[in-house]
Amino acid sequence: MVFLALVFSLLLLTVTSVKHSRIPISPISVKKDVINTISLLTILSGGLFPQVVLGNDINFMEKYPYSKPSDILQYIYDTAEEGNIDSVLTAMDKFSRVYPMYKLSPEKVNFLNNAIATTKSQKILELGTFFGYSALNIAKSMTKTSFLTTVEGNSLNFEVANVILDYALKFDAELRKRIKIVPMNSDKFLASITNTNAYDFVYLDHDKNCYLHDIEYLINNNLVGNVATVVADNIIFPGAPGYLEYMESKFGIDNTKIKYFPFERVGFETNFKEVKDGMSITRIQINA
Numbered sequence: 001m002v003f004l005a006l007v008f009s010l011l012l013l014t015v016t017s018v019k020h021s022r023i024p025i026s027p028i029s030v031k032k033d034v035i036n037t038i039s040l041l042t043i044l045s046g047g048l049f050p051q052v053v054l055g056n057d058i059n060f061m062e063k064y065p066y067s068k069p070s071d072i073l074q075y076i077y078d079t080a081e082e083g084n085i086d087s088v089l090t091a092m093d094k095f096s097r098v099y100p101m102y103k104l105s106p107e108k109v110n111f112l113n114n115a116i117a118t119t120k121s122q123k124i125l126e127l128g129t130f131f132g133y134s135a136l137n138i139a140k141s142m143t144k145t146s147f148l149t150t151v152e153g154n155s156l157n158f159e160v161a162n163v164i165l166d167y168a169l170k171f172d173a174e175l176r177k178r179i180k181i182v183p184m185n186s187d188k189f190l191a192s193i194t195n196t197n198a199y200d201f202v203y204l205d206h207d208k209n210c211y212l213h214d215i216e217y218l219i220n221n222n223l224v225g226n227v228a229t230v231v232a233d234n235i236i237f238p239g240a241p242g243y244l245e246y247m248e249s250k251f252g253i254d255n256t257k258i259k260y261f262p263f264e265r266v267g268f269e270t271n272f273k274e275v276k277d278g279m280s281i282t283r284i285q286i287n288a
């Protein structure tokens, strides 16, 4: 069946290429043919390649091409209501269904939201803002006296996140003031703060190779409070070398729990099959 589907699809691709070769063609028409062929392959293979883009996404791609971070903004302006966090989050969810991107899955969002809400953390640090999807979720879950600092090393992502947060929190200037996006690499940011900035919640979602260095730096420099919570994404896939071992040896094996989730960007960084991932949560209690 799969073999037949492959043969049939290749045949179709050849026929459509020959047909188009007689007339001037635009890149998008080639893209359409390829996408249609892939879609057909998806259907004929009985879902063997379930994550490839489907034909009805073509119209979306034509209307909202995505080649740079700011391209997401038009979609948000067209489909989300200004000042409505939930509608902005929904727009980001829909956009990322067509263009897989860095963003938590709904299950991981619940886990993070729950950790923020139950700990009632006051000084929250996120490393890795991207476009602010998790920051907006944290904003929804934190208390009315909490502050969020979120650090983003890529200046284009930083600019888009700022625009999205301004749009989503248009009519809540007070909450917007309690969220600061810092355009810096995490190591430079950490070196710039003092322990009057001790955080009681840290969320790690940046370069996985920086997790160990950054959490060690935070702890060794008393930048994490005596009672604090640390959540880290992707500790199974792609994995954060040395991070779990450090947390378990420093704070006791029972104080770090792992919750398993499927890795969300299947087909983007992986090979079309479900990949196991997880988030960890560590409760820190240091007796002074």
Ligand SMILES: C[S@@+](CC[C@H](N)C(=O)[O-])C[C@H]1O[C@@H](n2cnc3c(N)ncnc32)[C@H](O)[C@@H]1O
Pocket (backbone or CB within 6 Å): 102, 103, 104, 127, 128, 129, 130, 131, 132, 133, 134, 135, 151, 152, 153, 154, 157, 184, 185, 186, 187, 205, 206, 207, 210
């Ligand atoms: C997985 S994305 C963050 C997703 C975001 N937390 C969300 O769920 O909406 C990782 C982001 O971290 C940024 N990043 C990676 N390494 C960094 C570092 N060392 N310092 C600051 N930002 C970093 C990347 O530019 C990227 O935007």
